[in-house]
Amino acid sequence: MKQIIILAILLFSVVTFSQNNFQGKATYMSKTTMDMSRYDKMSEQQKKQMMARFKSFLEKTYTLSFNKTTSSFRENVQLEGPGASGPSWSRSNGQGSIYKNVSEKNMIEDVEMFSKRFLVSEKMEPLQWELGMETKKIGNYTCYKATLVKEDTKVDWGSIFSRSRKNKKKDSTAVAEKPAKKMLTVTAWYTPQIPVSSGPDVYWGLPGLILELNAGRTTMLCTEVAINSEESIKIKEPAKGKKVTRDEYTDIVKVKTQELKERFKNRGNRGRK
DSSP: OHHHHHHHHHHHHHHHTOOTTOEEEEEEEEEEOOOGGGGTTSOHHHHHHHHHHTHHHHEEEEEEEEESSEEEEEEOOOOOOTTOOSOGGGGOOSEEEEEEETTTTEEEEEEEETTEEEEEEEEOOOOOOEEEEEEEEETTEEEEEEEEEEEOOSOOHHHHHSOOSOOOOOOTTSOOOOOOOOEEEEEEEEETTSOOSOOSTTOOOSSSEEEEEEETTEEEEEEEEEESOSSOOOOOOOOSSEEEEHHHHHHHHHHHHHHHHHHHHHHHHHHTO
16 A cells, blocks of 8 residues: 555656656765774774774765666765875775666666776666655655665775784684675665655665665765756766676675785784784
8 A cells, every 4th residue: 555655656746757858966965984893992082083084984975966767876076185184095985986777777886996997787686675654854855764675795994904803713624604694774765756766876766766875884865956957967877997797896806805904914913023
């Protein structure tokens, strides 16, 4: 019954926005919290200093440009002023843009990682959203709640740079166990008043634009929406970079992050000598 009500609202919205030049831009503010439990040897003052240093990595703004079938999600990168603190790698997560074509079910992530640019292409498999009837207002838009549980495949950079609490001896006779999948609970708030099946980051597939997204420690909130602006919005498919599949890119990241872990581990061992 609840799906029927939502679809009725969506059909009304589609009629309202049926013009061929339907387009828009949405600005999102993103905030991520850090898991400070792995830094238990630090004082509270040291933790505050670390949080301040990583602020540019934890707080970002993005723009989603969209029309009826395609969208491009891009970070709004600001140039750092003289004397800016914080490691250079933390000022950008390497993400160039995420292009989605919902009619062709094709997504391309334009990524700069480890000093190389990749075009990560994958078919957009339907996300298993659970639609609810709970609503809330975001700006002037009525939004509906949807939830999703999926595998978390993002790199945990904190685990690379933090030291393990205990150095366990490896049993040479033990069989290496495959690490358990890390699952992620996602909550989205979407509005059928803007009838495009897109949203921030890699998320899509709801009967309306996603205006708020909560995924693990990250929250993305839409702060501004402009529909059918006079500016002509051109959404182009990314073309520069090495073309790889999602599985190929995941393998590359695994190898490189393991190299980073070994590098930092060896550096730490030299420091204790």
